[in-house]
Amino acid sequence: MTRVYNFSAGPAVLPEPVLERARAEMLDWNGTGMSVMEMSHRGKAFVSIAAQAEQDLRDLLKVPDNYKVLFLQGGASGQFAAVPMNLLRGKKQVDYVNTGSWSKKAISEAKKYADVNVVATSEADNFTHIPAFDSWQCNGEAAYLHYTPNETIGGVEFHWVPETGDVPLVADMSSNILSRPIDVSRYGVIYAGAQKNIGPAGLTLVIVRDDLIGNPMPGLPSILDYKIQADADSMSNTPPTYGWYLAGLVFQWLKELGGLEAMEQINRRKAEKLYTAIDNSAFYHNPVEVSARSLMNVPFTLADAELDGLFLKEAEQAGLTTLKGHRSVGGMRASIYNAMPEAGVDALVEFMVDFEQRKA
Amino acid sequence: MTRVYNFSAGPAVLPEPVLERARAEMLDWNGTGMSVMEMSHRGKAFVSIAAQAEQDLRDLLKVPDNYKVLFLQGGASGQFAAVPMNLLRGKKQVDYVNTGSWSKKAISEAKKYADVNVVATSEADNFTHIPAFDSWQCNGEAAYLHYTPNETIGGVEFHWVPETGDVPLVADMSSNILSRPIDVSRYGVIYAGAQKNIGPAGLTLVIVRDDLIGNPMPGLPSILDYKIQADADSMSNTPPTYGWYLAGLVFQWLKELGGLEAMEQINRRKAEKLYTAIDNSAFYHNPVEVSARSLMNVPFTLADAELDGLFLKEAEQAGLTTLKGHRSVGGMRASIYNAMPEAGVDALVEFMVDFEQRKA
Numbered sequence: 001m002t003r004v005y006n007f008s009a010g011p012a013v014l015p016e017p018v019l020e021r022a023r024a025e026m027l028d029w030n031g032t033g034m035s036v037m038e039m040s041h042r043g044k045a046f047v048s049i050a051a052q053a054e055q056d057l058r059d060l061l062k063v064p065d066n067y068k069v070l071f072l073q074g075g076a077s078g079q080f081a082a083v084p085m086n087l088l089r090g091k092k093q094v095d096y097v098n099t100g101s102w103s104k105k106a107i108s109e110a111k112k113y114a115d116v117n118v119v120a121t122s123e124a125d126n127f128t129h130i131p132a133f134d135s136w137q138c139n140g141e142a143a144y145l146h147y148t149p150n151e152t153i154g155g156v157e158f159h160w161v162p163e164t165g166d167v168p169l170v171a172d173m174s175s176n177i178l179s180r181p182i183d184v185s186r187y188g189v190i191y192a193g194a195q196k197n198i199g200p201a202g203l204t205l206v207i208v209r210d211d212l213i214g215n216p217m218p219g220l221p222s223i224l225d226y227k228i229q230a231d232a233d234s235m236s237n238t239p240p241t242y243g244w245y246l247a248g249l250v251f252q253w254l255k256e257l258g259g260l261e262a263m264e265q266i267n268r269r270k271a272e273k274l275y276t277a278i279d280n281s282a283f284y285h286n287p288v289e290v291s292a293r294s295l296m297n298v299p300f301t302l303a304d305a306e307l308d309g310l311f312l313k314e315a316e317q318a319g320l321t322t323l324k325g326h327r328s329v330g331g332m333r334a335s336i337y338n339a340m341p342e343a344g345v346d347a348l349v350e351f352m353v354d355f356e357q358r359k360a
Numbered sequence: 361m362t363r364v365y366n367f368s369a370g371p372a373v374l375p376e377p378v379l380e381r382a383r384a385e386m387l388d389w390n391g392t393g394m395s396v397m398e399m400s401h402r403g404k405a406f407v408s409i410a411a412q413a414e415q416d417l418r419d420l421l422k423v424p425d426n427y428k429v430l431f432l433q434g435g436a437s438g439q440f441a442a443v444p445m446n447l448l449r450g451k452k453q454v455d456y457v458n459t460g461s462w463s464k465k466a467i468s469e470a471k472k473y474a475d476v477n478v479v480a481t482s483e484a485d486n487f488t489h490i491p492a493f494d495s496w497q498c499n500g501e502a503a504y505l506h507y508t509p510n511e512t513i514g515g516v517e518f519h520w521v522p523e524t525g526d527v528p529l530v531a532d533m534s535s536n537i538l539s540r541p542i543d544v545s546r547y548g549v550i551y552a553g554a555q556k557n558i559g560p561a562g563l564t565l566v567i568v569r570d571d572l573i574g575n576p577m578p579g580l581p582s583i584l585d586y587k588i589q590a591d592a593d594s595m596s597n598t599p600p601t602y603g604w605y606l607a608g609l610v611f612q613w614l615k616e617l618g619g620l621e622a623m624e625q626i627n628r629r630k631a632e633k634l635y636t637a638i639d640n641s642a643f644y645h646n647p648v649e650v651s652a653r654s655l656m657n658v659p660f661t662l663a664d665a666e667l668d669g670l671f672l673k674e675a676e677q678a679g680l681t682t683l684k685g686h687r688s689v690g691g692m693r694a695s696i697y698n699a700m701p702e703a704g705v706d707a708l709v710e711f712m713v714d715f716e717q718r719k720a
Contacts, residue, residue, distance in 0.1 A: 202600025
């Protein structure tokens with residue numbers, strides 16, 4: 001068996017020790033004689049797995065006690081509807097920041113439920129920067145302000161947190177959660193699909209402040225109702241048990257690495273290596289303003305787009321896979337989430353240098 | 361490692377060959393150098409896994425070409441909302457049959473969206489039979505008629521299909537799908553949470569007739585919109601890829617066993633052994649009318665409820681687990697889905713006979 005370095009934007013690489021442990025426990029978790037997949041979600045074994053995962057996540061993110069942590073289904077796309085349906089509470093207006101494809105999807109879904117005020121957008125510049133906060137046209141009456149701290153397609157990331165006063169701040173952290181420490185108390189709701197930095201697709205994490213729970217819009221499906229799920233410890237219906245278990249293994253792996261402070265250092269080092277390689281070359285180019293560059297998703301183009309196909313083919317042969325950029329940006333994209341080993345970035349940089357020397 | 365016989369009602373036992381294959385492929389699927397969990401859902405490898413799973417399911421259930429098969433998130437509970445939101449299409453009235461706990465949950469959620477007419481109920485008899493079809497008070501104007509072919513808690517199952525004429529028939533088949541051949545053309549929508557007869561929790565199967573797709577209720581979250589998901593081959597958002605893969609392995613296992621005709625024979629044999637053991641004893645009792653007994657979930661009580669705890673403890677020691685009945689029925693419940701080997705039922709029957717001889 002040869003493992004590749006998989007730069008997929010999501011679903012994405014998982015830590016190898018996590019996969020190894022899942023493999024070892026596949027037919028028998030901890031002497032129970034069954035797979036975690038086969039356990040009743042209400043049985044003692046799974047309840048202990050679920051509680052441990054939640055506690056480890058709370059430890060990692062230092063989640064304050066007045067926040068609930070929910071393990072749901074439906075992905076971030078489900079939360080695009082769930083956020084307005086849970087948080088409007090009689091209000092009609094909501095604020096959204098548009099910094100890329102995922103912001104746009106969130107906005108599009110929210111428009112079904114609310115009057116969406118786009119307070120700032122970088123679309124005119126093809127999402128290559130983050131609009132300066134003092135240019136935002138915020139609405140003091142908004143039910144919340146929603147933004148996307150990291151955009152996987154454009155490769156732009158907020159390196160600061162908007163200050164929205166009494167308006168609850170809502171963040172789709174699907175692609176950068178757990179990549180560094182955050183101050184949860186700055187947020188009303190944080191949500192994230194699991195398939196980038198948490199675990200397998202099909203699990204969705206929601207961290208929501210107590211006072212924002214309850215009184216949802218009529219017609220909200222129960223599975224997306226924060227109050228129903230919070231009251232039932234995320235088990236108002238059968239949760240995605242295996243994803244929850246795997247997320248727990250990822251949380252343990254992060255703790256063993258030294259937590260999010262340690263992870264941030266590793267992530268900064270990985271990103272710096274890659275951006276330096278790009279910036280030191282006239283052959284490779286990243287279009288994003290330096291202050292807004294993502295530590296998680298690094299898009300880059302070749303000076304000669306005719307070479308894209310060859311680059312991808314040779315990279316694949318070198319065990320560097322899923323590097324094709326999104327069609328809306330073109331070129332390449334290297335997603336270097338938590339689980340991408342530093343050695344993977346080193347191998348990519350080495351390949352890029354070699355390719356440039358041979359082809360440029 | 362000792363595997364137990366796990367009689368959980370769901371999440372439930374999976375076929376051991378499926379778990380073994382998943383274990384073998386955990387870090388490297390088919391030479392790709394990555395786990396299925398790590399694959400982009402839009403990449404060639406996962407698209408081939410997804411397409412093969414759909415084709416195998418279509419083969420097993422002989423799904424006609426004018427039906428779409430969707431692989432979604434949210435469980436059957438998600439469909440409790442999705443069904444009315446997709447199928448009302450301007451109508452206000454819907455028909456529901458109440459044969460147990462799951463029917464009641466479906467009814468409760470549907471009431472958010474529609475005027476629910478309960479056409480028949482067996483609640484007065486504690487859900488121990490199926491109301492005769494000629495007693496049903498159907499409404500020719502209903503947008504659809506919903507029923508639950510198998511109720512996991514009461515252990516009652518329809519062994520016939522309601523004839524609803526032009527009113528689309530909708531079935532929550534979570535707990536008996538793939539347990540025997542069915543005529544899909546009799547249904548407008550069939551849905552099922554995966555965690556009993558399909559795969560791990562977090563995957564939801566929806567089989568929907570083409571003419572019922574489109575024109576949903578305003579406010580339907582996109583992830584539950586049949587048209588959006590059908591148009592995107594269930595990938596309008598990231599699907600639960602690992603569950604989809606595991607479901608595919610279960611479908612292959614079923615085909616290798618000889619398909620649903622063979623599965624039905626095995627299931628009938630397993631259920632008959634257990635019901636015969638119960639009926640031949642004055643110590644064990646099953647309350648369900650014989651014609652409505654479930655082949656999947658077999659509740660039974662002991663003549664002396666004081667012995668329940670001892671029965672469960674000794675069963676556990678004998679490697680027979682998760683036999684505690686639901687609190688609303690009491691006693692025991694043996695769920696004997698497709699993946700429960702016949703040897704597991706034999707072992708349970710043997711234990712029951714022995715326990716009775718020693719304790720009755």
